Amino acid sequence: MRTVRPSRVEIVEVGPRDGYQSIVPFIPTARKISFLRRLVGTGLRRVEIGSFVSERAIPQLRDTAEVLAACRDIEGIVPQVLTPNEKYGRAAVNAGSKFVAFVLSVSEAHNRNNVRRHPRESVEEYRRLIAALPDGVDVRLNLATSFDCPFDGRVAEDEVIALLDDLVPIRPDAEICLCDTTGRAAPDHVDRLFARAMDRFPEVSRWALHAHDTYGLGLANVYAAWNRGVPVFDASFAGLGGCPFAPGATGNVATEDLVWMFRRMGVETGIDLDALVPVACDGAEIPGGLPGGRVRHALSAARTT
Amino acid sequence: MRTVRPSRVEIVEVGPRDGYQSIVPFIPTARKISFLRRLVGTGLRRVEIGSFVSERAIPQLRDTAEVLAACRDIEGIVPQVLTPNEKYGRAAVNAGSKFVAFVLSVSEAHNRNNVRRHPRESVEEYRRLIAALPDGVDVRLNLATSFDCPFDGRVAEDEVIALLDDLVPIRPDAEICLCDTTGRAAPDHVDRLFARAMDRFPEVSRWALHAHDTYGLGLANVYAAWNRGVPVFDASFAGLGGCPFAPGATGNVATEDLVWMFRRMGVETGIDLDALVPVACDGAEIPGGLPGGRVRHALSAARTT
Numbered sequence: 001m002r003t004v005r006p007s008r009v010e011i012v013e014v015g016p017r018d019g020y021q022s023i024v025p026f027i028p029t030a031r032k033i034s035f036l037r038r039l040v041g042t043g044l045r046r047v048e049i050g051s052f053v054s055e056r057a058i059p060q061l062r063d064t065a066e067v068l069a070a071c072r073d074i075e076g077i078v079p080q081v082l083t084p085n086e087k088y089g090r091a092a093v094n095a096g097s098k099f100v101a102f103v104l105s106v107s108e109a110h111n112r113n114n115v116r117r118h119p120r121e122s123v124e125e126y127r128r129l130i131a132a133l134p135d136g137v138d139v140r141l142n143l144a145t146s147f148d149c150p151f152d153g154r155v156a157e158d159e160v161i162a163l164l165d166d167l168v169p170i171r172p173d174a175e176i177c178l179c180d181t182t183g184r185a186a187p188d189h190v191d192r193l194f195a196r197a198m199d200r201f202p203e204v205s206r207w208a209l210h211a212h213d214t215y216g217l218g219l220a221n222v223y224a225a226w227n228r229g230v231p232v233f234d235a236s237f238a239g240l241g242g243c244p245f246a247p248g249a250t251g252n253v254a255t256e257d258l259v260w261m262f263r264r265m266g267v268e269t270g271i272d273l274d275a276l277v278p279v280a281c282d283g284a285e286i287p288g289g290l291p292g293g294r295v296r297h298a299l300s301a302a303r304t305t
Numbered sequence: 306m307r308t309v310r311p312s313r314v315e316i317v318e319v320g321p322r323d324g325y326q327s328i329v330p331f332i333p334t335a336r337k338i339s340f341l342r343r344l345v346g347t348g349l350r351r352v353e354i355g356s357f358v359s360e361r362a363i364p365q366l367r368d369t370a371e372v373l374a375a376c377r378d379i380e381g382i383v384p385q386v387l388t389p390n391e392k393y394g395r396a397a398v399n400a401g402s403k404f405v406a407f408v409l410s411v412s413e414a415h416n417r418n419n420v421r422r423h424p425r426e427s428v429e430e431y432r433r434l435i436a437a438l439p440d441g442v443d444v445r446l447n448l449a450t451s452f453d454c455p456f457d458g459r460v461a462e463d464e465v466i467a468l469l470d471d472l473v474p475i476r477p478d479a480e481i482c483l484c485d486t487t488g489r490a491a492p493d494h495v496d497r498l499f500a501r502a503m504d505r506f507p508e509v510s511r512w513a514l515h516a517h518d519t520y521g522l523g524l525a526n527v528y529a530a531w532n533r534g535v536p537v538f539d540a541s542f543a544g545l546g547g548c549p550f551a552p553g554a555t556g557n558v559a560t561e562d563l564v565w566m567f568r569r570m571g572v573e574t575g576i577d578l579d580a581l582v583p584v585a586c587d588g589a590e591i592p593g594g595l596p597g598g599r600v601r602h603a604l605s606a607a608r609t610t
Binding site for chain 2: 186187188223224251254264294295
């Protein structure tokens with residue numbers, strides 16, 4: 001198997017979904033839209049702007065339809081929305097979404113906790129959603145707990161492959177994102193699992209990694225995946241984030257940290273780091289937010305010395 | 306070139322030197338010795354316990370001879386001391402040091418700032434020191450600014466190789482450590498430079514990496530070096546550290562983060578993480594210290610949830 005390290009990568013900004021969802025004080029819709037404008041102004045294109053889920057489960061994102069509507073006036077944005085089932089996926093499309101990310105967990109315990117279904121039931125939800133999608137809607141498939149589960153610990157690679165055996169044929173052109181929900185994946189694991197998956201499913205044209213930085217391994221895992229040929233990475237501005245269903249799993253990889261790393265490696269992201277750092281600094285000030293990352297501090301310190 | 310990923314690595318604890326040196330309030334000698342005992346109690350063996358340098362330059366480490374003497378009563382410790390020239394190297398040996406780390410910088414600007422010499426003059430210092438060493442003294446060679454210089458930016462790989470051409474023959478069995486003084490190395494750079502150096506100098510039996518986490522890339526760089534076959538890594542408990550001569554270069558890689566990563570990868574370190582975390586938590590409380598790292602927080606959070 002020949003690995004081609006991508007000379008250009010796509011960073012998907014997931015802060016407005018994964019970063020915001022665990023923040024308790026409601027972020028005013030106008031502020032959300034203002035952040036979207038600023039993020040897209042730095043060169044970011046695809047942004048996960050929210051999710052279509054139960055308002056009760058994630059009240060912070062109850063204005064996703066409104067935010068999505070506002071995206072029509074933000075030039076260049078490719079708004080992606082997250083959904084865990086057919087019903088909310090249909091709602092997303094009806095609200096005008098052209099990029100739907102469907103999420104299920106590899107681990108049964110996590111999937112049951114998250115959406116009260118066995119992963120195989122979620123596969124059927126995905127099948128029904130795909131059948132219902134009109135033409136022109138792009139699909140991303142998020143496999144939560146691809147490496148580790150907050151309830152059951154390390155997830156076997158075989159389990160991920162077996163689930164993909166069912167999922168990939170349903171929509172082979174879907175982008176597939178392996179998610180390190182707990183941040184406990186190590187880079188050799190990331191390397192090995194992507195190598196296996198990419199080898200087994202050559203029909204999948206785009207692979208992605210959603211890394212968390214809870215244990216400091218976010219960038220190491222992104223590097224390992226890039227080194228294996230993965231070209232798409234999720235990140236959250238200011239490192240905002242955490243998973244409300246994974247105790248202790250705070251800390252998305254910070255978008256500015258990723259942009260820094262790729263810039264140092266000579267890999268194109270299309271994002272202007274100097275423009276991004278001030279947005280990240282403001283993002284870190286969102287009341288109730290849990291920011292992370294290092295580059296924001298390092299570059300701010302460099303400016304003041 | 307065949308790369309063998311080490312199944313066992315050695316972590317060199319450099320907190321008592323690199324971590325302490327930029328701390329202004331003097332850490333009482335007894336407290337330093339107490340930390341050494343506790344660190345060695347976690348399974349750490351080699352510890353950079355201080356440096357023989359001008360007391361004026363680094364007053365925090367003025368008690369290094371006393372700390373070194375106390376190591377005779379700490380079972381299992383392999384105390385390493387840092388020195389930048391022949392004179393202080395001789396003093397280290399006279400004080401009983403059996404493991405001397407000689408430091409010079411690849412970048413002329415950094416070496417002049419650090420020791421007021423051209424790097425070639427430091428090569429001659431090293432040559433004289435090696436000639437003066439009695440039998441039974443191990444040697445580590447630290448190449449500061451092997452990737453990036455706080456004054457001159459990115460350091461060319463050719464410069465590192467050219468300096469090693471002069472240095473390696475002086476003492477081929479010295480351990481050679483490439484140091485990312487500013488934390489601005491990226492993992493592809495680490496991978497490339499070690500690949501070149503290891504290929505060119507097969508007579509060097511031990512390579513090491515000294516990584517900083519200033520921009521969040523510490524663990525990614527360690528992973529890249531390990532992936533290339535490097536078996537020795539510097540780290541600082543609680544992530545204490547920074548370089549007093551490199552503005553903004555705060556943040557050594559935290560020992561506990563490294564131990565965590567390697568444990569998750571099934572790579573032996575011989576260190577008990579559960580025993581290390583409380584020592585790191587206490588290290589983070591040293592007045593005037595600048596702690597870093599993620600695992601200390603993540604594991605403490607996990608315990609309280």
